[in-house]
Amino acid sequence: MPLQLFPFLIPITALALALVLFGGFVALAGANVLEVYHSIYRGAFGSWFSWQNTLTSAAPLMLTALCTALPARLGLIVIGGEGAVVLGGLAAALTGLALIDAGPWVALTGMALAAMLTGGLLIGLVGWLRYSRNVNETISSLLFNYIGIAILSFLVIGPLRDPATLNKPSTHHIADTHMLGALGESSIHWGFGYGLIACVILWVLYKRTTFGFAVDMVGGNVRAAKLSGLPVGRTIVLGCMMGGAAAGLAGMVEVAAVHGRANTSLNAGYGYEGILIAFAARHHPLAIIPMAILFGGIRAASGLMQRDHDLPDATSLVLQGIIFILILASEAVFARLASRRGRAA
C-alpha cells in the first residue's frame, strides 16, 4: 500500500471504529443501535434538507478551526477562537451600524474587514506576547476568550444597548438590506461559502508561497528558522493574525446572516468546537472542510437522536469525543507505521 494513502485511510478507519464504540455506548443507554445510526444518517445526510442543516452547522466551524490550525503550523496551540468570534461579531455590528446608509456591498465589505481586523489583532496579540514576552499562548488565548465575552456583555447590556431589546439586551439592528443572504435557492447562508474560500486560500498560501514555507520552518524549529535569517517574530504574528481573522469573520457571518445585531448569542461555543476540528483535521486547511462537515452533521443529527430515541443532547458530544480521541490516537499509529516503513526502506 502506498504511504500517501495513509493520511486518508487512517482517519477513515478511526471513524469506523468510533461508530462501533459509539454503538456500544448507545446500546448501554438502552437505545436500538441500528436505528440510532439511521437517525444520524437521516438527520445529517439523509436528504437535501438535512444536508443544508449540516452545511449550515459546518459554516462557522470551518472558520474557527482555522484559528487553531494556522497557529498550530507555527508550533503554537491557540484556543482563542471564541474570543475572536465574539469581538469580530461586535466589530461587524458596530461597523454595520456606522455604515447603515451605505450600499450593501460597502457595508458588508466594511463589516467583514472590521471583524477580520479585530479577530486578527486579538490573536496577533497572543502571538506577539508569545514571541516577545514568552507568555504561554494557550493560557493567554484562553483568558482572552473570557475578556472578549466580558467586553461584549458589558457593551450590549450597557452603552451599546438598543433600548427596545428589553429582555434580550442587544445592539441596534443593522440595515435589513445589509443582511447576508442564502446560497442560491438553499437555506445555507454565505458563511459556508466564506469558510470554503478561506480554507482553500489558506491552503494555497501555506503550500505555494514562501510565507507558507517560512511558517513550516518556524513551526519545525525556531532556532533553525532564526539562523537562516527568517523574520520569525513577523511570521508568528502574521500567522496568528490570519487565524484570528478567520474566526473574526465567523463572528461577522453570525451578525450579518443570522442575528442582525450583536448580543451574547455570539458566544455559542463555535470557537471551542473549532479547536476539536483543527486537531482532528491535523491542522490541514483542506482537511478542515470534511471534518467541519462531519462535526456539523453530528450537530445537525443531535435533534433526531433526542427526539426519536430519548437520548440526551450529550450523546452527540460523546460521539464527537470518541471520534476526536480515535483520530488523535490514529496519528500516533500513523507516525509509528511511517517510521517503520522508513527504516525498512
Next chain:
Amino acid sequence: MSHSKHFKYSTARRKVLKGLAAVGLSTALGGLGMKNALAASKKVTMGFIYVGPRDDYGYNQAHFEGKSAISKQSWIKAIDQENVPENISVQRAMESMIRLDGAQIIFPTSFGYFDPHILRIAPRYPDVTFLHCGGLYDASKHPKNVGSYFGYIDEAVYVSGIAAGHMSKTGKLGYIAAIPIPQVLRNINNFTMAARSVNPDIIVQVVFTGGWSNPVKEAESANSLIDQGADVLTCHVDSPKVVVETAERRGIYSCGYHADQSKLAPKGFLTGAEWNWSKIYLEYATMISNGSKIPNLIRGGFKEGLVKSSPYGAAVSAEAKAHADKVRAQFVKGDFVVYKGPINDNTGKEVIPKGKEYSQTDIWLESMDWLVEGVVGSAKG
C-alpha cells in the same frame, strides 16, 4: 442525568400513569376529557425546544415537566430537544421538527428564540403554530401563526418574599440575578416589597452575575452574600441548583425559582416560585385537536393557574405559612395589587405616587428599569 431518563417507563408503569393522567385531565378540564378520548385517532404532534438541559432544576426543567405531563395523553406525541442555542440552531431545530417529525405546534421556550428566529421560520410554515414563551405578541407586526404565552411568576415570588420576611433573623436577604432586565427587576422588587411588608427593616442585597447560566459566579455570589450576613437567599438564573445547594451547605434558608428545588435543601428550603406549564400545554393541545382558534397571547398568574408555589419546607413557621397562604389566596381571587403607590425606588425617587395603582396586566410594568427602596444594588447591573 437521572432526570432525562424519567420518561422511559415500563409498559405497566406507563399504563398506570396514563390512567392517573386521565383522571387528572377529566377533573381539570371537566367534559373535555371525553372529547379528547374520541380524538385519539388523530395524534397531535408537539415539539418543545429548550435552551439548556432538561434536568437543570430550573427554567428548562419546568418546561420539560410540562411536556412530560402532557405526553402521557395517548392522543399527544410530544417531542423535545435540549441545549439549543439562540442562534441558527433553533431555526434548524424548528424546521427539523416540522419536516422530519411532522410537528403541528412548536414551543420554542427561550426568550431569545423569538426575534429573529421564530419570525424568520414561521412565515414559511403557515399551517404550523409557533407558540413562544415570554415574548409579547403584536398582531400588527407578527405572523398570524405565531403566539406567545407567559406567566406572572412575580406573584409567586411575592409569596416567597412573605415567607422569607418571616423567617429571616438578620434582616438581610440575598438575591442572585442574571442580568438587569425588566422581568428580573420585577421579581426582585416583588420579593423585596413582600419581605418588607412583614418587616420594614429588611434589606435585599442583589448581585448580578451577567449571564443566565454561570454556576461558578452563582456560587461565589451566594457565599459572599452569606458572608455579609444574608440568611435567606433566592435567585433568578436558569438553574437555581447552585444557589439553593450553597445556602443549604452554609446552613441558611433559601427560596427556589422556576421548578421545585425542595429536594436540594431538605433543611433550609422555604418555598419557591414555579411555573405550571402542563396546564397550558394541555389546553393548547386540546385547541389544536378540536381545530379551535388558538389565542395569540396568553398571560396569567395564580388565578389562571400558570404559576404555583413550591411546597413549604420543614423550617417554615406556622405564622409564615398562614401569611403566605393568605396572600396567595388574594392573588387567586385576583384582587391583590403589588404596585400600589406610594413606591420609591432605591435612589429615593418616587416612581409611583400615592393613590396610583398598576395592576398585574399593566404594560408599564413590563419595561421596569428601577429597583424598589430596600434593595441594595443598581438597576444598571
